[in-house]
Amino acid sequence: MTEFIPVGTRFVDLPAAFPMRRGCTLHGGRVAYETWGTLSAARDNGVLILTGLSPDAHAASNDANAEPGWWEAMVGPGKPIDTNRWFLICVNSLGSCKGSTGPASINPTTGEPYRLDFPELSVEDGADAAAHVVRALGIEQLACVIGNSMGGMVSLAFLLRHPGSARTHINISGAARALPFSIAIRSLQREAIRLDPNWNNGRYSDETYPESGMRMARKLGVITYRSALEWDGRFGRVRLDSDRADGDPFGLEFEVESYLEAHARRFVRRFDPNCYLYLSRSMDWFDLGDYCRESHGNHDADARGGLSLIRVERALSIGVHTDILFPLQQQEEIASGLAAGGADARFLPLESPQGHDAFLVDIQRFGPAVRDFLAAL
Amino acid sequence: MTEFIPVGTRFVDLPAAFPMRRGCTLHGGRVAYETWGTLSAARDNGVLILTGLSPDAHAASNDANAEPGWWEAMVGPGKPIDTNRWFLICVNSLGSCKGSTGPASINPTTGEPYRLDFPELSVEDGADAAAHVVRALGIEQLACVIGNSMGGMVSLAFLLRHPGSARTHINISGAARALPFSIAIRSLQREAIRLDPNWNNGRYSDETYPESGMRMARKLGVITYRSALEWDGRFGRVRLDSDRADGDPFGLEFEVESYLEAHARRFVRRFDPNCYLYLSRSMDWFDLGDYCRESHGNHDADARGGLSLIRVERALSIGVHTDILFPLQQQEEIASGLAAGGADARFLPLESPQGHDAFLVDIQRFGPAVRDFLAAL
Secondary structure, three states: OOOOOOOOEEEEEOOOOOOOOOOOEEEEEEEEEEEEEEOOOOOOOOOEEEOOOOOOOOOEHHHHHOOOOOOOOOOOOOOOEEEEEEEEOOOOOOOOOOOOOOOOOEEEEOOOOOHHOOOOHHHHHHHHHHHHHHHHHOOOOOEEEEEEOHHHHHHHHHHHOOOOOOOEEEEOOOOOEEEHHHHHHHHHHHHHHHHHHHHHHHHHOOOOOHHHHHHHHHHHHHHHOOHHHHHHHHHHOOOOOOOOOOOOOOOOOOOHHHHHHHHHHHHHHOOOHHHHHHHHHHHHHHHHHHHHHHHOOOOOOHHHHHHOOOOOOEEEEEEOOOOOOOOHHHHOOOHHHHHHHEEEEEEEEEEEOHHHHHHOHHHHHHHHHHHHHHHHO | OOOOOOOOOOEEEOOOEEEEEOOOOOEOOOOEEEEOOOOOOOOOEEEEEEOOOOOOOOOOEEOOOOOOOOOOEEEEEEEEEEEEOEEEEEEEOOOOOOOOOOOOEEOOOOEEOHHHHHHOOHHHHHHHHHHHHHHOOOOOOOOEEEEEEEEHHHHHHHHHOOOEEEEEEEEEEOEEOOHHHHHHHHHHHHHHHOOHHHHHHHHOOOOOOHEEEEEEHHHHHHHHHOOOOHHHHHOOOOOOOOOOOOOOOOOOEEEEHHHHHHHHHHHHOOOOOHHHHHHHHHHHOOOOHHHHHHHHHOOOOHHHHOOOOOOOOEEEEEEEEOOOOOHHHHHHHHHHHHHHHOOOOEEEEOOOOHHHHHHHOHHHHHHHHHHHHHHHO
């Protein structure tokens, strides 16, 4: 069990007993975060980034860690999220293995890693944990909360459960509920990990590690994060040079297979398998309509009903045509649902060929969209 | 090693030494087929169906086998493929385990199943085997060849390698070359099978059978054969009744997961894993442009160049918007490539929500399209 914590990560302790949505309590938890820029005297320039499943809090290089971050092109002085103006916070998701408490962390009750004894984790718990960080930093109201992918889900839960905590919102390739197609893909990823004999019901070690299962899960992830269109231009039908082929009659032959293999190899030992299972399942469980049903007794409420209960001044929901995991209708639903709640909400479909992960790479399209929204605040 | 041969299947022996595209020779092979209707005195009403990866030759009930077939709604007297008028032939793919010779068949040299000693199989070999069946039935020229999915690839190879063998062509959700996205998915399916310790380099038995690997491969197949749109309407976020859940914290919870599990369970013991590997890989290798490069010395030729060498009078290429495995541009490419070769070729995109497999279920849209094309011949 290993956690992967970037240099310079800071931490906020959660309350000693942190109540979780599905009924359990997390004891002695913490949330990892990084910041960029300076909080204004009025404390009104805070911007929060909530991430996808796998990133850590190191969105970009900063004083504490000069290494480029996972959103380096978007975050920094003069960049689309301009840290000359904004005090930017990025938190590592609760349940992750990159500094925030999760299944790979030590359970203070036993002195051993939680593994599958970690409490059932929901997207809403991640939202509550992030809200705790924002308050701990002395911010009552953020200028904006930005959520990508899973972070788009967490953002919506954050805004619904913590009214008034942000004036505006940018939702990127997010969703107000998990669709069955995406559930099916994540379920299969989890099954690949669980089928690996080395997973051993969560009791693996560095020596007997579910590497095959993680490799399968990651490859399926990468396939669904990108798009057929992009890959045709990028890889076509190019074969590996014969000296790179492995001689196995069913082994790697095409460049695209080698690309997947390289992606998977980079990932499998850098993300804890149990944390992956917990975060993946939390996304399947997410449906903003649950909030209405549970808190407002509205049994017919759906995700759109949940969206219409969110109060922000302005919102931007961005998606891409080629996203098969969080399809474009889901970003359209977010914009129209937030508009129904009174926000000046805009839906922005982009023509990025890169699929779900476009926000990480298609800075040419995402950069101006985010820059313009923030500049107008 | 088991073959699964429907009642009433008939066989044509291949030549004692059948040359295969990638250099080997198949000895003592055979092809399974079924027929419907009556061959006219002029032998000019023959129609050939070439199938996707997994179906057998039993496309519909007939005199030899009253069981409904895999395309029952499309094939029969008065149906879109009207067997009152057409003499219909459906062949089981070479390399399959449903009657035609493949890796699960007995190698006459050893008296044991071929397993991985089966020669390297290409789409072109399946086309040549089908052409042999057509000739053996006394047909010089088919009225039409119809190919679905992988059968769409086989059809194009058939028409290119056997000029004059068909007057017209219907290509359904097919492709003139494998795209890297589809290669990636199939590569992952094969990896799931190969990672199963019971696969044992192809030397499994009924007792030690790569059931987990086949289950993973099939689930990934089903996911990519359908679409997010269809599943949202069909499953939404409906949970299993608590008495159907299995108590495992990461076990089946949503209806969509149960649907996948049921699909996989039906498949895993009904299709030979080695045959699956061979047929899957043959699709990755397919690129109609190879023919131009190899046979015409045209080093710059691509799939479209291959298509333009096909000579048919009329053609119809049908695809659906929601197909992520053989995306719609591929069917458009087929129509335009065949038109460049002089055919009266039409591209018909359909709004089916069911994705790649729509042709099996959306008879409301596919039925009239196929019926009208054949009726006008």
